[in-house]
Amino acid sequence: SAVISQKPSRDICQRGTSLTIQCQVDSQVTMMFWYRQQPGQSLTLIATANQGSEATYESGFVIDKFPISRPNLTFSTLTVSNMSPEDSSIYLCSARPGGGTGELFFGEGSRLTVL
Amino acid sequence: QQQVKQSPQSLIVQKGGISIINCAYENTAFDYFPWYQQFPGKGPALLIAIRPDVSEKKEGRFTISFNKSAKQFSLHIMDSQPGDSATYFCAASIQGAQKLVFGQGTRLTINP
Numbered sequence: 001s002a003v004i005s006q007k008p009s010r011d012i013c014q015r016g017t018s019l020t021i022q023c024q025v026d027s028q029v030t031m032m033f034w035y036r037q038q039p040g041q042s043l044t045l046i047a048t049a050n051q052g053s054e055a056t057y058e059s060g061f062v063i064d065k066f067p068i069s070r071p072n073l074t075f076s077t078l079t080v081s082n083m084s085p086e087d088s089s090i091y092l093c094s095a096r097p098g099g100g101t102g103e104l105f106f107g108e109g110s111r112l113t114v115l
Numbered sequence: 116q117q118q119v120k121q122s123p124q125s126l127i128v129q130k131g132g133i134s135i136i137n138c139a140y141e142n143t144a145f146d147y148f149p150w151y152q153q154f155p156g157k158g159p160a161l162l163i164a165i166r167p168d169v170s171e172k173k174e175g176r177f178t179i180s181f182n183k184s185a186k187q188f189s190l191h192i193m194d195s196q197p198g199d200s201a202t203y204f205c206a207a208s209i210q211g212a213q214k215l216v217f218g219q220g221t222r223l224t225i226n227p
Contacts, residue, residue, distance in 0.1 A: 004158070031213055033213075033214060041219070041220070042204065042218060042219045042220050043159070043215075043217045043219045044217075045214050045215070045216075048213070048214060090156055092159075094158075096213060101141065102148075103161045103164075104149075104161065104215060105161075106158030106159050106160070107158050108156070108157055108158045109156075109157075109158050
């Protein structure tokens with residue numbers, strides 16, 4: 001199993017600013033994933049955070065808007081840059097400690113509101 | 116091809132009843148099908164998962180039924196309880212690809 005901690009749990013931000021979300025896993029994992037969940041909606045994968053290499057972004061998400069860091073096997077950050085109200089969402093960090101197609105664990109999410 | 120379609124969007128069931136949520140997919144390369152449960156303010160948590168080499172998997176009150184030819188799978192919650200009230204997501208992935216594609220979610224309410 002894995003315990004995934006995210007900070008902040010929620011924040012209210014002003015348009016045009018940037019916010020960095022931190023994700024800490026209690027065990028070493030090869031891949032970490034960042035998802036976005038808009039209110040009442042499903043989960044959409046933003047990117048896969050690879051340790052030691054550039055993150056892999058899904059269609060519709062770009063590095064300039066969502067830069068990701070992965071300095072080691074237990075930690076990652078996601079920055080939401082130049083925020084607009086459309087970025088108001090829950091951002092979820094996840095990891096798969098067992099590798100392969102084992103269970104995917106999620107943090108509790110970071111709820112961002114952009115005014 | 117990468118979509119997973121889930122229905123219904125919301126479901127109300129009486130306590131003790133059977134809750135059934137359905138999902139359909141197009142990509143025949145999908146080979147791992149989990150169901151996640153999410154309570155308000157929490158991240159999703161794995162409930163039960165199945166691979167296409169079996170047609171059914173049961174864990175306690177939760178059962179996944181899988182129909183490979185129809186490219187459909189469903190979650191059955193037997194003896195539904197108020198504590199089961201949550202949002203449920205089906206998902207699918209391709210072995211080795213590691214990333215999950217999620218359905219749209221079903222908000223389940225169990226009335227006491």
